[in-house]
Amino acid sequence: MRILVTGGAGYVGSVSVERLVEAGHRVTVLDDFSTGHRDSMPSGVEVIEGSFADAAVIGNALERSRTEAVLHCAAKSLVGESIEDPAAYYRINVSGGITMLDAMRRLGIGRIVFSSTAAVYGVPESSPIDERAPLRPINPYGETKRTFEGAMAWYGSAYGLRSASLRYFNVAGASATNGERHDPETHLIPNALSAVAGGPPLTLFGDDYPTPDGTPIRDYIHVMDLADAHMAALEATAPGDQRTETPLICNLGSGGGFSVKQVLSAIEAVVGMPVPHSIGARRIGDPPVLVATIDRAADVLGWRPNRSTLEAMIGSAWAWRQRRGGDEVPRS
Ligand SMILES: NC(=O)c1ccc[n+]([C@@H]2O[C@H](COP(=O)([O-])OP(=O)(O)OC[C@H]3O[C@@H](n4cnc5c(N)ncnc54)[C@H](O)[C@@H]3O)[C@@H](O)[C@H]2O)c1
Incomplete structure (x- = not known):
């Protein structure tokens, strides 16, 4: 499959790129390198530098790579920063995400797997948390992830988008070549x-x-287990796949x-x-x-x-x- 990975030069994205390449998929990475690392890409991956939130950039990237499905890992994702500057979080995670969905729609690309987060639940009433728990994020980071999940669901019912929102808990561990390098590191x-x-x-x-x-x-999840889940979710967004409802929403921990x-x-x-x-x-x-x-x-x-x-x-x-x-x- 031809897959565009946004944020493929980041921690989660880079390990998933490795896994997708290993499984024989053709991968293109779109990354603005705001927090990602150029040396994290395996050979054979086309890397396009730019933001998914820019209509021209995302349109060109999707067209040039003849993408069939998107793995959307790129985001602004620091809780504290989101409280100080919510505008940046709405601009990139929500508005930028819609720009990308519209480019996909225009080009007839109807499959997406999204890096969501346990932060959509906020402070849960009970534990363990299942996917039907109320969504009550307590910061703009979680709120913008929840809003984008909602947008994908409505694009599904109106335009046939097949989406999977994967709500990661705490990602940890490394592959042989890529690991966690955030700055600032909050984990x-x-x-x-x-x-x-x-x-x-x-x-x-x-x-x-x-x-x-x-x-x-x-709850901690190994980043390589996450990469396996991404592969399974990408397959599950296939139009003929009868196993899954859309939007598919899964916790990953x-x-x-x-x-x-x-x-x-x-x-x-x-x-x-x-x-x-x-x-x-x-x-x-x-x-x-x-x-x-x-x-x-x-x-x-x-x-x-x-x-x-x-x-x-x-x-x-x-x-x-x-x-x-x-x-x-x-x-x-
Ligand atoms: N790491 C975790 O524990 C964790 C937990 C829950 C959810 N998540 C989600 O998983 C995703 C990946 O997290 P991570 O830890 O790998 O973060 P990361 O910062 O290492 O990676 C994000 C990547 O996206 C790129 N990027 C950011 N904005 C962009 C833009 N506008 N256009 C193109 N590229 C852009 C960055 O340069 C970077 O390469 C995020 O969406 C995050 O919210 C992560």
Whole structure:
């Protein structure tokens, strides 16, 4: 299949690009390199530099690559930044997304898989969270993802768009060649590994939650399991596919959770060194537990995570870090 991956030079996108190429698909990447990395692309992938939110750029990219389906990973995705500058989030994630859907419509491209997020649920009333839980995002990031999900659903009923919204929980781990390199990095595992390797010590946001060890529990999914889910979802958007409703909406996690302290213990076991850390204040809006039910992805896509141990996620992330060399400024 000919697939356009937006944001293919980012963390999630690059690992999925590797997987799609390996499976024999013809992949074109559209990326503006605002947070992505040029050295993350495997050979044989055409890379177009530009924004999916620009009508001329996305139109040309779709036409030139003769795209049959889009994997839409590109987005603005920092919670704090979205609260400070919601306009940028609506402009890119919503308005830019509509620009892309309209270009697809004009060219008769009717298949899309979207990188959505657990942030669409906000603070859930109960756990684990299934896809029917109310959507009550508590920041513009989650709100703009929810809005774009809604747009895809309406484009489905009116124009026949076949879409899959995959609501990722916490993505972790690395492939042999690509891993997590955000700047700023807001995720626990890369920040903890950086602290082990001599970067700034980690701050835990609260240890007085109503959980067994007092730290929040989150559901982690290996980035390579996510790439497998993308492949299955792309196939499920085929017009003749009878298995799936459209829009297809699936949580993607491991279906279990680990506390922050469990993650730190696992890191110490994998790396053989303690994680320098201190305990800070809770962050506003951090629920004690965020864990997914993943039955729908299993039932509809036949997908199950294969790498859901902390050892697999941390081990691959650490190995990738070691191969490329860390980039932290040593503590003075
Ligand atoms: N990493 C996670 O834990 C996580 C969790 C839930 C959802 N998500 C979603 O998954 C997607 C990928 O996340 P990631 O962690 O790989 O982020 P990332 O920042 O590493 O990758 C995003 C990529 O999109 C590109 N990009 C951004 N705006 C663009 C634009 N307007 N046009 C073209 N390219 C653009 C960036 O340059 C980058 O290569 C995002 O949509 C994010 O919201 C990620």
